Amino acid sequence: MKKIAFMLGWMVVPVVLADLHAATVDDLLAQYQRDGAGPFRAEQGQALLNQVNGSGSASEGNSCAACHTTDPRGAGKHVKTGKVIEPLAPAVNRDRLQDADKVEKWFVRNCKGTLGRVCTSQEKGDFLTFLTTLK
Amino acid sequence: MNKMQKRVGIGLLVLSLGGGLVLGVSASDREKNEGKPRADVAPVQNTLYSTECGACHFAYQPGLLPARSWEKLLTGLGEHFGENAEVSPATLTALREYLTGNAADRVDHGRSRKINASILDGEKPIRVTETGYFQKEHRELSPHMREKNSKIGSLSRCEACHTQAAQGSFHEHEVRMPGEGR
Known part of the structure; x- marks a missing residue:
């Protein structure tokens, strides 16, 4: 009986985690909309990932994709330190987008580091929409 | 501190004292313990530091630089070696407390003392690689190993060669250079 309860428990965990990232993203998107942003489009988020900024090279981190790669479902690598960066897409990395403060901190x-400025609510909403629509 | 934490704390203290005794006896004992690195700078045991700073780079142990260096580095996180590494004021306070409190000039670990002794009083290096001790220890590396080995990339990547770096152990016999052998 205990075994069954245990197994059922593990089956519930992914569902709960999935809900958590969905709730976090929903809250953030609602907040961005209150700032006047929206509607949000995944294609725009993908464009932001690949957008080349400034005059630096890829090895200097001139785009988000320079470290995160063009596919958020795969792991990236910090161009300077070589540190592995786990995938951004919650479909493959359930640890992502669960904590609004953490999301905002990294934005x-x-x-600032890559674009030289803060991102707008529209850009952040587009980017989160892109990440959450990836399967 | 609750009871459980106290027990774990005492357990760890006993373990570390025991470990210290074993390693302190003689060289032959030390050889027997090869593979169990002896920390020559205190390992990082601070989750906030590991997550905030270790997310992007090797979590350099606080004992690798003196307190004045950490102070200087923490006042410039908005422009951190070409990147933005801003943290909240509360996080900054906590990081400052941890890093300066365990800095090379505040602890008694062998390598920390040597690093600190190699820095002139007025200097505040914010790169470990700028310290006299680091440069002396790495002077035998050829330019090829220093710069051309793409698997190392930079001398700032301690863990690329020092297999026990994360445990605070930088002994020569633990070095494995990618593509270069020992």
Whole structure:
């Protein structure tokens, strides 16, 4: 009996995690909409990932894709430190997009570092929409 | 601190004291323990630091630089070696407390003391690679190993060659250079 309960428990875990990232993203998108952004489009989010910024080279991290690769379902690598970056898409990495503060922290760091400015609510909404629509 | 944490803490203390005794006896004992690295800088045991800083790069142990270096580095996180590494004010305070409190000039680990001794009083290097001790220890590396080996990439990637770097152990016999042998 305990065994069955245990097995059922593990079957529930992925469902709960999936719900958690969906709820986090929904809250963030609602907040961006309150800022006046929307509707959000996955294609725009994908374009942001690949957009080349500034005059630097890929090895200097001139785009989000330079470290994260063009496919958020695969692992990336930090261009300078060589550190592996786990996939961004929650479909393959359930740890992603579960904590709104963490999401915002990385938008701040990486938008400023790569684009040289903070991202707009529209850009953030598009990007999250892109990540969550990947299967 | 609850009871459980206390017990774990005491257990760890006993274990580490025991480990220290075993390793301290003689060279032959040390050889027997090869494979169990002896930390020569204190390993990182701070989750906040590991996640905030270790997400992008090797989590350099606080004992690799003196407190004044960490202070200088933390005041410039908005422009951190060409990247933005901003943290919240609360996180910054906690990181400062951890890094300066366990800095090379505040702890008694062998390699920390040597690093600290190699830095002039007025200097505040924010790269470990700039310290006299680091440069002395790595002077035998050929330019090829230093710069041309794409698997190393940069001398800042401790863990690329020092297999036990994350445990705070940088002994020569633990070095494995990718594509170069020992």
